[in-house]
Amino acid sequence: MKKDLSKVYARLMDKFKEMIVLSSASSLLGWDMMTMMPPKGINLRSQQLALLAALGHRMATDPEVGKLLDTMMQHSNYEVLDAIQKRNVDLIRKSYLEQVALPEELVTEMQRQHSIAHDVWRKAKTSNDWKTFMPELEKNVDLAKRAADILMKVKKTDTSYDALIDIYEAKMTAKDIDQLFTELRSGLIWLMDKIKNSPYQPDTSLLHRRIPIDLQRKISIALTQAVQYDVISKNAAGRIDETEHPFTTGYYDDVRITTHYYEDQFTHSLFSILHESGHALYEQQINPEWIFQPVGTACSMGIHESQSRFVENIVGRSLDFWTYFLPKLKNIAGDVISDFDLERFVEAINLVTPTKIRIEADEVTYGLHVIIRFNIEKDLFAGNISVKDLPEIWNQSYKEYLGVKIENYTEGILQDMHWASGDFGYFPCYALGNLYDGQLLAKMNQDMPNWHQDLAKDGFTMVKDWLGQNVHSLGNLYDPPELIKKITTKELTVEPYLKYLNDKYSRIYKMPNK
């Protein structure tokens, strides 16, 4: 009997391996589309991606998988599987039940509609044209509601919005997030106002030093070396390319990042390189024995975002990191930045100021951008508001939360592509990532009280290893709430992150920390 079960398990793993290998091939095609593809190749590429998506869907809903899962669940020896094997089976089962529940027609229609809506959005954003985009967004929302209603039953969530959140952040609910975000919001607004009223303000003139793109490329490589994401050695598993919007893609031994260079805004590429390197290190440090298994994938988008933001902000905007890296940067860049003062530079890269654009936001105001979007999504899927009201709600929220006046659609409701691509429920992950970071940082402080000094003196190794052992290597062994508890021994709360921000910005703005 035990032998039978191991055969069933092995067959199930073979099936999953096909899915993940296919999906990694698909990601590579997507990467090529953004980086290398000749412009005329787009039609063929769409056909290739659509075919691979269809093949992937066929694999995921293959009746044999259903039968294998049934056999597995009914088997008297199911309990013989170890915890990792059980988690693998559970993850495959969850995905199978969801995929099978969604009618093929709906999946295809969503794919089709999202491509159209994304294309309309891209043009609409350029031309400040909400009217043209609105009907497409309405269709996206209708389709998402249909899918969410189905998934809600399969996932047994309280609301349809919860079913969408669960896609990106398993086991998190709007109710839990609401509680966290309410607390987060008041903490952030309090700190933002305090900073605004601080008599001391950083001098950011350094940030506008012109640095030639070729030099920025060299700096990027040095930065990846500093955080030990290897893009140059003979055994490298990474590479850097250039795209409009930076991103990371890949799996284990082939994880690639991109950045964008602006000659008069060199810190843009610095921090996008650090951010994407954080994503890349996560993918590369998952337990290598788990490759091609469900546990051998990232835990969630929120945990992913926590890792990128940990490297970008907690490490990358710290005095310690720049104590270590600024001398190296000066060696590479030479005259252009030889006059940079360490403390002044670190203050400049930590300027806090309310802005209209999420991806340009600092650590303190960033969460507010996310909370605005979360509240809108929640109301939208509860049926309390409708698509046509969104610009007004958006602009009011920005006024209320951040005190900024949105002047047009492009800088307002049209700024992000997520809704255009049908990704509802994704936004909260960004702010959850910050909260995870606060809690992980508190634990790291406990485990290695001297990590700051070590970072300043010897670089990133100690932190990288800690993240590797405590977060990355665990892959998808636990859902996010459980993972955070396993690592930090505590439920997720807002307090550690707010404490981190208060400590840091009190120092930078030379304010009393209370």
Place this chain on the structure above:
Amino acid sequence: MKKDLSKVYARLMDKFKEMIVLSSASSLLGWDMMTMMPPKGINLRSQQLALLAALGHRMATDPEVGKLLDTMMQHSNYEVLDAIQKRNVDLIRKSYLEQVALPEELVTEMQRQHSIAHDVWRKAKTSNDWKTFMPELEKNVDLAKRAADILMKVKKTDTSYDALIDIYEAKMTAKDIDQLFTELRSGLIWLMDKIKNSPYQPDTSLLHRRIPIDLQRKISIALTQAVQYDVISKNAAGRIDETEHPFTTGYYDDVRITTHYYEDQFTHSLFSILHESGHALYEQQINPEWIFQPVGTACSMGIHESQSRFVENIVGRSLDFWTYFLPKLKNIAGDVISDFDLERFVEAINLVTPTKIRIEADEVTYGLHVIIRFNIEKDLFAGNISVKDLPEIWNQSYKEYLGVKIENYTEGILQDMHWASGDFGYFPCYALGNLYDGQLLAKMNQDMPNWHQDLAKDGFTMVKDWLGQNVHSLGNLYDPPELIKKITTKELTVEPYLKYLNDKYSRIYKMPNK
């Protein structure tokens, strides 16, 4: 009834579309592996390629395809299909019958063995180690014989070697090739000897001018512009990258080439760019209405090679082309080559001299390298010789045909990767490509007697359009022998190619042309 048939036909075309789209995705993964992939990515990439190959095989042998073909062939209205539709059905049927006849176990074993043999060959070539490679080559030959014996019955060819040739050059047989090559061989040896004895010999010192790689990259782009293979415009369907061995890959609107730069051998990249651009233009100029259909693919490897060599040699090594392009080259390269004399340069790039390495051979001696390989393959598959005798036969042939003494395995039997990859029957295509070129050139001379003057004055447009209309656009509508007859109204003969060579090299070597 007619309506039923069109449904069957449409379904068959859908099935083929999946296959060709999947295969184009697979090619992109292969391209990335050679150009962009981080070194550590190789294991994952092998898994991706193996999966896509397996999925492709499943599609190609899908029983539904068999049933659709049966319905189609038995249908009383089969004759209602037009010529293009019939050709599409015939090509799918041919491929289906062949794929189905080969046992899965044999296909898998060949794939596995060829990877191993290729890897062993790569190392053996570096270390001049025939002993280690020999058993792998024996296995490759055994597997090829097994496959050829099966295919021979399906394809109804006279010999098993013919079944292999037919994979790359449909409807060509060893007997036909033998006849052509016997004549070709004497013509080439006669001309080679005549050239050897010519008192006038080109001065090739120009070819060793050092040209910085960055400058060579600019020249490459200018060359692709000169032959109208677009790699830079906003609507480009091509791109250039750098690899150890140049190649072309792609389909219609995304066709990419590679080259290799040597600072002290700048003509290497010139001619590899022209060669690969010839391949690329072929793929891009196939009738756009035929995309995703069997007719919308290249006719054969021999026809492909004829197109690359047409652009590289007949155009690219002509006085006319350099009359047009040398001034442009001087504009780009400036001082480095400002002293180049047009006639001297054209003579230098047309030096004829027997060498040991096929891919370094000139137009006159190239065919002899191919004939040596063809004769060996023919004897090998007829069972007249065995693998262990190959080095001796090889070295003797080189002595006899080219008068050169092979000193070691690396420059002899181990120089090409084709046999290591199991590609038996491929070599003749290279020399057939030359013969096709001779006949196409004669027809082009008839159709446009002034193309030389036009090329010298206005560039490549006229020739490109002629090749596009007469060769490229026809895709795989006819098998090679029929295609050549359709275009030139004649059966393939050796005479036009030998006439081209005699005319050209008599001029260059200032010899009487008889």
